[in-house]
Amino acid sequence: MTKERIQELLLEPFGTLSERERAEIEAFAEKDDEIRRTLAQARAFSGVLRKAQLIRDPGPATWTGFLAGVRARIDKRTPAIPLWRRQPVLVPVLATALLVLILATGRFGPDFSFDYSNGDIEASVPGLGVLSDGLVLTEDDYTSLSDLGVDAASVAQALEVEDIELVSEEIVPESEMDAPPLMDELLVLSDDEIDGLLAELKATHFM
Amino acid sequence: MEDSELVKQFRAGNEQAFNELVNRHRKEVYYLALGMVGNHDDAEDLAQEAFVRAYRSLPKFRGESGFYTWLYRITVNLCLNHLRTRRVRSFVGLEKIEAVVPSGDETDAEAELQELSTAARRAIQALPDKQRAVFILRHFQELPHAEIARIMGREEGTIKANYFQAVRKLRQALQPHLRDEE
Numbered sequence: 407m408t409k410e411r412i413q414e415l416l417l418e419p420f421g422t423l424s425e426r427e428r429a430e431i432e433a434f435a436e437k438d439d440e441i442r443r444t445l446a447q448a449r450a451f452s453g454v455l456r457k458a459q460l461i462r463d464p465g466p467a468t469w470t471g472f473l474a475g476v477r478a479r480i481d482k483r484t485p486a487i488p489l490w491r492r493q494p495v496l497v498p499v500l501a502t503a504l505l506v507l508i509l510a511t512g513r514f515g516p517d518f519s520f521d522y523s524n525g526d527i528e529a530s531v532p533g534l535g536v537l538s539d540g541l542v543l544t545e546d547d548y549t550s551l552s553d554l555g556v557d558a559a560s561v562a563q564a565l566e567v568e569d570i571e572l573v574s575e576e577i578v579p580e581s582e583m584d585a586p587p588l589m590d591e592l593l594v595l596s597d598d599e600i601d602g603l604l605a606e607l608k609a610t611h612f613m
Numbered sequence: 614m615e616d617s618e619l620v621k622q623f624r625a626g627n628e629q630a631f632n633e634l635v636n637r638h639r640k641e642v643y644y645l646a647l648g649m650v651g652n653h654d655d656a657e658d659l660a661q662e663a664f665v666r667a668y669r670s671l672p673k674f675r676g677e678s679g680f681y682t683w684l685y686r687i688t689v690n691l692c693l694n695h696l697r698t699r700r701v702r703s704f705v706g707l708e709k710i711e712a713v714v715p716s717g718d719e720t721d722a723e724a725e726l727q728e729l730s731t732a733a734r735r736a737i738q739a740l741p742d743k744q745r746a747v748f749i750l751r752h753f754q755e756l757p758h759a760e761i762a763r764i765m766g767r768e769e770g771t772i773k774a775n776y777f778q779a780v781r782k783l784r785q786a787l788q789p790h791l792r793d794e795e
Binding site: 460 | 632635636639640647648653660661662665668726737752753755776777787791
């Protein structure tokens with residue numbers, strides 16, 4: 407084993423080294439001062455992290471309630487009541503948004519429809535469909551909201567939520583729905599970021 | 614019973630199979646989140662959220678990767694999101710990390726240990742988020758680089774580079790304590 411390889415191994419956690427690798431490192435350290443020092447440092451590092459107890463068991467109370475907590479969240483998010491009943495404030499927000507659209511563009515009829523007579527909200531303005539499903543907005547939604555002159559932050563405020571999530575639909579194409587979700591592409595935006603995004607959208611698409 | 618069998622049973626309508634998956638993986642998921650975010654409350658919250666996301670996505674999960682790889686990936690991404698939001702929204706940084714506060718009654722050795730623990734936590738939390746994720750997965754979960762690469766959705770070489778950089782930074786940050794150990 408080369409010295410470079412030994413040095414590389416000495417950066418790895420001790421627990422992952424094989425018996426043979428450990429023996430080779432020890433043997434090398436006998437004849438090489440630099441490796442001896444690196445080995446001592448690696449052991450010290452490992453010892454410090456072990457002593458620091460960074461990953462501690464939180465105690466039985468956490469584990470007894472853990473599954474119940476997961477189950478409660480799952481149940482809570484299974485909608486038993488239509489969204490418009492749970493979040494009635496959404497209705498005037500959407501109605502205002504559509505009114506603004508009508509006043510601003512004079513567009514009626516085939517471009518959009520708004521209906522909640524069937525117990526759920528349907529706003530079929532292109533790109534605005536996700537609004538009917540909750541609080542997750544796509545980039546298209548933002549574009550549409552911007553088009554409507556609606557500030558997304560005020561929607562969040564009206565819904566009494568801190569965040570509106572922005573999801574790019576393109577990152578999870580239908581054909582790859584079985585792959586692990588690419589959630590690192592999912593952004594949770596602050597109010598300032600939403601303002602910035604809307605300003606950018608307005609500047610790039612509507613000016 | 615293998616995870617894949619439990620997944621299959623859950624998809625066939627057996628809710629108990631999902632409970633078994635939670636009980637089987639809850640500790641590792643919690644420890645991963647704890648390493649990432651540095652405090653119990655957020656770690657528990659994120660760990661539970663990871664299982665909720667898994668529950669909702671499992672019907673579409675075809676099992677091309679192992680269940681735990683997929684679950685870890687969800688957890689890491691949730692933690693990265695959480696850290697990004699926390700940083701942007703409230704500028705909560707190192708001060709939110711659970712520091713071990715001396716009570717005044719402990720011996721010198723205990724006080725030293727508490728100081729060491731706080732220093733190590735701060736050093737780990739000071740790492741860039743992705744380096745921290747790689748370090749936790751490698752050092753504490755002892756996963757192979759290739760597995761971490763699958764979880765993080767990165768090349769194995771990138772993961773190795775991230776890990777080695779993390780170790781170098783941590784050794785540097787903890788140098789005074791390392792000298793004591795040597």
